[in-house]
Amino acid sequence: MAVSAAPAPAPGLLHVVREAWGGVLPARYDEPRTRVALEQAVRAQLRPGLRILDVGSGAKPFLSPDERPDGVFYAGLDISEAELLKAPSGWYDQLQVADAGARDDALVGSFDLIISNQVFEHVKPLDAVLENLRSYLAPGGTMVAKFSGAFSIFAIVNRLIPHRVAVWGLHRFLGDDPERIFPAHYDRCWDSALRRMLAGWSETRIEPLYMGAEYLSFLRPAQALYLGAEEWWARRDLRDLAAYYVVTATR
Numbered sequence: 001m002a003v004s005a006a007p008a009p010a011p012g013l014l015h016v017v018r019e020a021w022g023g024v025l026p027a028r029y030d031e032p033r034t035r036v037a038l039e040q041a042v043r044a045q046l047r048p049g050l051r052i053l054d055v056g057s058g059a060k061p062f063l064s065p066d067e068r069p070d071g072v073f074y075a076g077l078d079i080s081e082a083e084l085l086k087a088p089s090g091w092y093d094q095l096q097v098a099d100a101g102a103r104d105d106a107l108v109g110s111f112d113l114i115i116s117n118q119v120f121e122h123v124k125p126l127d128a129v130l131e132n133l134r135s136y137l138a139p140g141g142t143m144v145a146k147f148s149g150a151f152s153i154f155a156i157v158n159r160l161i162p163h164r165v166a167v168w169g170l171h172r173f174l175g176d177d178p179e180r181i182f183p184a185h186y187d188r189c190w191d192s193a194l195r196r197m198l199a200g201w202s203e204t205r206i207e208p209l210y211m212g213a214e215y216l217s218f219l220r221p222a223q224a225l226y227l228g229a230e231e232w233w234a235r236r237d238l239r240d241l242a243a244y245y246v247v248t249a250t251r
C-alpha cells in the first residue's frame, strides 16, 4: 500500500527572517518570477497572425521578432517618441506616440493581443487607460499586463519621496539606469480596485506576486524584516498588498 507523505509544515516566520538575514530568500524568489509569470501568460496567448499592441513598450518591446509566431503584426505605443526610437531597428511594425489615457479612435478594434510590462503604475487615471485598451481589442481579444502594486515597500517609499531622489537612490543602491526610471503614480494598482475596474471585461485573472524584497537587497536586515511581514501576508493571500500583479483580461 502506498503511503503518501504529509506535506512539510511551512517554516515559522522567525525562521524566514533568520534565513533572509543570512542571505537565503524564501523559495518563491528562486526564479525571476515577476518576468516568468508575464512570459507564461503572454505565451499562452500567442498564435500566428496576431495583431499585437505593446503598450508603454518604449525602448524594450516585450517580444523580440524571433519570439513572435509567423505573421504577427507588432505595434508599440508609448507617450515618449524618444523611448520608442531607442528600440532595435525593425522590431516595430508600427509606432504609436500617444498617451495610453487618451482614446485614439483609429486604434479601436485593431488588436487581438495587448501586452504591457511595468507601465500601469506610471499612468493616471488607470480606469481610463483600461477602458481605452479594452476598446483597442477586437472582440475576444486579450490584454496581458504586469505592473507594480501600490502597497509594496518600494511603491510606498517611491510616493513619499521626490522623483529625483528615487532616481538617485535606485541608481546608487541598485545600479538602475536613471534613463529607465519613470515617475510612478500607482493609481488603483491593487487587487480589489483592479477587480472593480475590470468588472466589464468578459474574463479576468489577476495573479498577485509577493516579491517585493529585491528592492531591499542592499540592506539585508531591513530585507529580512520585510520578508517576515511579506511571508505573513503571502500566506494569508492578502492580495491588495502584493508587490506585482499579472493581469490577463479578455474583452
Ligand SMILES: C[S@@+](CC[C@H](N)C(=O)[O-])C[C@H]1O[C@@H](n2cnc3c(N)ncnc32)[C@H](O)[C@@H]1O
Binding pocket: 055, 056, 057, 058, 059, 060, 061, 077, 078, 079, 080, 083, 098, 099, 100, 101, 116, 117, 118, 119, 122, 123, 124, 180, 182
Ligand atoms: C518602466 S518603462 C517600461 C518600458 C517597457 N515596457 C519595458 O518593459 O522595459 C515605462 C514606459 O511607459 C511609458 N509611459 C509612461 N506613461 C505613459 C502613458 N501615459 N502612455 C503611454 N506610455 C507611457 C514610458 O515612456 C516608458 O517607456
